[in-house]
Amino acid sequence: MSIQLEIVSPEKVVVSQKVDMAVLPGLEGDIAAMEGHVPMILLLRGGVIHLYEGDKITDSFFVESGFAEMQETKCTVLAKEVKKLDELSEETASKRLADLEESYKVASKGNDAERQRELIDEMQNARVMLELATSVKK
Amino acid sequence: MASLKELRARINSVKSTKKITSAMKMVAAAKMNRAERRSREAKPFATTMQRILVNLKESLGDRPGLPKLLAGTGKQDIHLIIPMSSDRGLAGGFNGNINRATRGIVEKLLKEGKNVKICPIGFKSYVYFRGEYPNLVVGPEGGDHRLGNVTFDTADQIASYIEKLLQDEQCDVCTVVYNQFKNVMLQVPTELPLIPLNIAATEKHEETLDEKLAVHTEQLQAEYLFEPEPEEVLHRLLPQNLRVQLFSAMLETNAGEQGARMTAMDSATRNAGKAIDKLSLHYNRTRQANITNELTEVISGANAA
Structure with missing residues (x-):
């Protein structure tokens, strides 16, 4: 099987x-x-x-x-x-998350709902990545 | 007749040219192996993507309101042509073929009164089209029109640019012109339609690339469940497909460039060898003739005395 x-x-x-x-x-x-x-x-x-x-x-x-x-x-x-x-790195993950949060702040001022949704998805991914990277280290 | 000294100099210069071309050939061969492997390793992704898209299209049928990336805008007015060449020359007819093929397409479209935009990838075609059609060349902001090391990021950048043009109704049809990598000796300039996505055409295109598809088509019969809905899957898949298609064309261009350079340098090395042989023969004959001349002079001088 x-x-x-x-x-x-x-x-x-x-x-x-x-x-x-x-x-x-x-x-x-x-x-x-x-x-x-x-x-x-x-x-x-x-x-x-x-x-x-x-x-x-x-x-x-x-x-x-x-x-x-x-x-x-x-x-x-x-x-x-x-x-x-x-292979996941805590550093890259947290940097990426920070970058995304920054662009989300910019995007949330505009009306581009599509872009905002994309960013939320990506932020979610980055968070999972960060979480995993930290837990592996321990 | 050239003097012995001149001949010697010329032989030496051809010899050093030969050294360079044969070194370039070796380098190109090594790079090509790597590039070809990359291209081959990337293939499963593209073929699987293709298979899933075919499946999706079947299950969606011809319903209206399909995404622009799949169906196009419904118009045929603005054409975006993407020629793909290498960044560097000395690769035989590799870049020339692409530029000529693209030029043919552009001229035809212009004659039909269409609006044409050219977004070259690869420095050689960028320079060419900047010279030929300075007003038509476009590109993503901050992009340098270079193929570089062929990273997925480059494909991503170009794809985002295409999406933006499509969104702003600045583009109706998008076609890539690239060198399909048949083998080391043979690269064929090929048109690859990106928008509207002609699955039948791309499928055929894939078939020539990868005979494995024949096996895949058998598996196509299976009915698939989709999670989430097919529309949602399509919405996610299309942008990725665009990137993957671009990326795999770029990888093939890269492999083809090295292949073409290897072939070109191989024949250059061989020609240099031939030239050296001819010059050496000439040199030896001249030397022999000089010796004979001197001997005659010495003997006739001795006789006179």
Whole structure:
């Protein structure tokens, strides 16, 4: 009982291996990809993908602005950014969050609702990133 | 007849040219391997994206109100042409081909009375079009029209610019002209329509790039669930697709540039070798003739005495 999981960033294929289960951070809640899942296309929020071997998490990746395609024996994740958890840097994350908050302040003065929503999404991603980076350190 | 000294100087100069061209060939070969690998590694992302978009389009059908990025503005008046070349020359006909192909397209559109904008990527085509059509060249603010090291950020910058033009109704149709990387020897100037997104056309385009798609089309039959709604997914996917298409064209341009340079430098090295052979033959003959001459003089002098 395993599926072929592939995590692909625009630069290269990051992961390509068999796993028993992968938990994906769906936009509307986490979803586990297992063998025999109904074919599905899923948007992802910024979050962590956990790779399972039996009951154990074997590996975890942070993904951002991604989506996934599930098939019965295969799951492909495309994401703009894919990072191993220990590659996350607290410094970059907090700087990014600060930058985003700054641009949000500017944007909230205008009427561009679309842009504001985008920024809120990105800020959310950056916060998750920061949180993860800090927790890994400990 | 050139003197021996002149000939020697010329042989030496060709020799040093040969050294340079053969070094450039080696460098290009090494860079090409890397560039080609990058291009190949980026391919799965583009193909999967393509597959998902085809799926989405099927499930959405031809309903009105599709996003501009997919369906265009419905008009055909303002064309944005994006020629992609390398930043540096000495790559045979690589950049010339792109510039000529793009020029042909631009002339045709202008003749039809369309409004044309050119946003070159790659310094060589930027310089060319700045000279040919100074009024038509546009580009993102702060952009330098360079291909550089081909980062996703560059693709992102260009894509945001295209989106902005589209939003402001400053552009109806967008096409990329780039060198498709067939192999080291062969790069084919290709038109890649970005807006409106012609999935059938891009699909064919992908097929020539990647035969794997044949396998993928079989899997297309599956009915997909979407979460969230297909419209929402489409809304998120299209901007990404634009970036990925640009990025993969840029990667291919990069690989192609190195390939073209390698081929060009290889033949330059070979020509230099031939030139050296010819000059050396000439040099030796002249030297021999001089010796014979001197001998004749000495002997006739001795006879006279």
